[in-house]
Amino acid sequence: MDKKPSHARTVIAYIVLVILTILCLFFFYILIINCTRSHQQIQAGFSFLPGSSFSKNFNAVIHDAKLPVMSGIRNSLIVSGCCAVLSTYFSALTAYGLYAYNFKLKKPAFIFIMLILVMPTQVSAMGFINVITKMGMINTLYPLILPSVAAPAVFYFMYSYMQSSLPLELVEAARIDGSNEFRTFNRIVLPIMKPALAVQAIFAFVSNWNNYFIPALVLQENSKRTLPILIAMLRSADFLKFDMGKVYMLITIAIVPIIIVYIALSKYIVAGVALGGVKE
Amino acid sequence: MSKRKKSEIKEISYAKWGYIFIAPFFITFVVFQLIPLGQTIYYSFFEYYRSGLTIIGPNPVGLDNYKALLESDFLKYAANTIILWLAGFIPQIIISLLLAAWFTDVRLRIRGKQFFKVVIYMPNLIMASAFAMLFFALFSENGPVNATLVSLGILKTPFRFLASIAGTRGLVALMNFLMWFGNTTILLMAAVMGINPSLFEAAELDGCSPRQTFFRVTLPMIRPILVYVLITSMIGGLQMFDVPQILTNGTGSPDRTVTTLIMYLNNHLYNKNYGMAGAISVVLFIICAALCLLVYFNLNPTDSDRKTRKKNRSNAGKEAING
Numbered sequence: 233m234d235k236k237p238s239h240a241r242t243v244i245a246y247i248v249l250v251i252l253t254i255l256c257l258f259f260f261y262i263l264i265i266n267c268t269r270s271h272q273q274i275q276a277g278f279s280f281l282p283g284s285s286f287s288k289n290f291n292a293v294i295h296d297a298k299l300p301v302m303s304g305i306r307n308s309l310i311v312s313g314c315c316a317v318l319s320t321y322f323s324a325l326t327a328y329g330l331y332a333y334n335f336k337l338k339k340p341a342f343i344f345i346m347l348i349l350v351m352p353t354q355v356s357a358m359g360f361i362n363v364i365t366k367m368g369m370i371n372t373l374y375p376l377i378l379p380s381v382a383a384p385a386v387f388y389f390m391y392s393y394m395q396s397s398l399p400l401e402l403v404e405a406a407r408i409d410g411s412n413e414f415r416t417f418n419r420i421v422l423p424i425m426k427p428a429l430a431v432q433a434i435f436a437f438v439s440n441w442n443n444y445f446i447p448a449l450v451l452q453e454n455s456k457r458t459l460p461i462l463i464a465m466l467r468s469a470d471f472l473k474f475d476m477g478k479v480y481m482l483i484t485i486a487i488v489p490i491i492i493v494y495i496a497l498s499k500y501i502v503a504g505v506a507l508g509g510v511k512e
Numbered sequence: 513m514s515k516r517k518k519s520e521i522k523e524i525s526y527a528k529w530g531y532i533f534i535a536p537f538f539i540t541f542v543v544f545q546l547i548p549l550g551q552t553i554y555y556s557f558f559e560y561y562r563s564g565l566t567i568i569g570p571n572p573v574g575l576d577n578y579k580a581l582l583e584s585d586f587l588k589y590a591a592n593t594i595i596l597w598l599a600g601f602i603p604q605i606i607i608s609l610l611l612a613a614w615f616t617d618v619r620l621r622i623r624g625k626q627f628f629k630v631v632i633y634m635p636n637l638i639m640a641s642a643f644a645m646l647f648f649a650l651f652s653e654n655g656p657v658n659a660t661l662v663s664l665g666i667l668k669t670p671f672r673f674l675a676s677i678a679g680t681r682g683l684v685a686l687m688n689f690l691m692w693f694g695n696t697t698i699l700l701m702a703a704v705m706g707i708n709p710s711l712f713e714a715a716e717l718d719g720c721s722p723r724q725t726f727f728r729v730t731l732p733m734i735r736p737i738l739v740y741v742l743i744t745s746m747i748g749g750l751q752m753f754d755v756p757q758i759l760t761n762g763t764g765s766p767d768r769t770v771t772t773l774i775m776y777l778n779n780h781l782y783n784k785n786y787g788m789a790g791a792i793s794v795v796l797f798i799i800c801a802a803l804c805l806l807v808y809f810n811l812n813p814t815d816s817d818r819k820t821r822k823k824n825r826s827n828a829g830k831e832a833i834n835g
């Protein structure tokens with residue numbers, strides 16, 4: 233009596249899961265197929281088999297005079313890489329400061345960060361542009377990198393992780409051995425935090441790689457632009473005259489490297505999502 | 513007594529390190545967030561915009577920007593944002609609850625859970641603007657989707673998705689759904705797995721059907737995380753920008769029915785209408801501040817029961833990370 237309804241439910245569950253899987257993968261399949269086909273082939277109709285124009289499309293995109301794709305990739309890598317390093321290091325440092333030490337403003341500082349945990353940066357964008365213009369940082373990559381030192385969501389993740397896996401006795405032992413506080417953090421605390429640092433570094437990298445709103449307001453020169461802005465430029469170009477092979481290729485360049493890294497590290501990333509609960 | 517004194521000495525001697533370690537965070541926050549926020553609020557009370565090449569203002573005008581905001585299409589864009597958010601969120605929460613219940617149901621024994629989790633989370637990491645560009649290419653009048661539908665005989669003539677209100681809104685909702693349902697499923701699964709298994713055993717012994725177990729046991733037990741998912745999704749919905757912006761090239765067409773609040777803010781920022789941009793930002797800030805407070809009380813519950821549950825959840829996740 234118990235087994236039969238479960239059997240029917242299992243079948244329904246698998247059907248729904250397979251439909252969702254197809255829905256998730258189908259668009260990327262078309263993307264991968266189309267980036268290997270020439271403009272004429274794409275316009276002629278859809279095919280399930282890849283074409284042979286991959287390298288032609290690739291070269292056409294990276295050598296496009298109007299679309300600085302190479303510098304776009306470089307800028308995106310610089311911003312995302314620096315943000316990943318800064319946000320994880322300083323969030324761990326801040327979390328450690330509030331976790332391991334007792335001081336008067338400890339509680340207020342913690343409550344403050346928790347209050348701004350999910351505050352979107354868009355609400356202060358107007359003043360942000362004003363401030364960085366006055367600081368002479370408009371049209372540079374700095375205003376996209378430096379703010380990641382203060383990342384409340386990453387902080388909260390690090391703090392929770394310390395609560396569950398950083399015994400303060402370890403810090404005490406290091407003190408007795410004569411290690412100074414900063415050295416203790418770098419040499420003893422950071423290695424323990426490695427799993428948390430890795431997961432948050434990936435998330436920070438991805439969210440900055442994908443970030444469009446603020447970079448589009450800050451970066452006005454072609455050579456400074458990041459990939460999402462180039463995608464937007466492509467969208468506002470006269471679409472009908474465009475080589476569709478190039479369009480699909482640029483989209484591929486923007487998302488496929490992330491997917492490859494994701495598949496390689498998926499186990500840790502999925503576990504990190506379950507653990508964090510807080511993500512931008 | 514002496515023990516207490518000793519610990520006080522220790523606290524005093526190390527306290528400065530606490531301040532040193534948290535200083536970079538707070539300095540950065542003040543420079544790049546707090547001062548900008550203050551300026552945003554300040555200039556929302558000023559006439560401050562660019563007309564041609566000349567900058568007008570800043571001249572104090574009191575609440576004029578807010579009055580202008582109410583007379584503009586602000587409310588229409590707010591309604592757009594809510595419609596687009598709901599159209600993505602409702603299917604998202606239903607599917608996610610269903611998947612979370614199935615994945616955690618021992619009686620179902622679904623194989624390949626890890627594979628499905630990896631696949632459904634993947635769209636969350638995709639660049640939203642590239643994803644929107646991809647949808648634009650795929651769903652354009654002579655794109656592959658229309659070509660397939662016509663060649664299969666489902667449609668006689670290509671359907672212009674981006675010329676129809678329902679078509680465009682539907683595409684935005686579909687993209688938001690695809691990007692977020694995996695994330696929500698994983699969060700809800702973690703919450704369900706944090707429930708004491710003996711509750712499910714008791715429900716089974718009492719003869720509960722799967723449906724009863726879901727509505728009477730699972731749902732009430734994961735309410736805190738459901739509230740969290742709801743609020744963070746609302747904040748995410750308010751921030752909706754990349755997808756409709758790229759899909760419609762910033763026009764919000766047809767007839768600005770997919771223009772969101774942040775797209776409206778972006779237009780004012782792009783045209784250097786700082787006064788109006790400030791007023792929009794302040795309204796958004798007030799809404800977000802209220803939502804932030806709800807998240808705060810949701811994550812810092814007072815009763816001890818919730819705390820233990822959260823601890824269980826984070827321990828489970830930690831083990832998963834460490835392999």
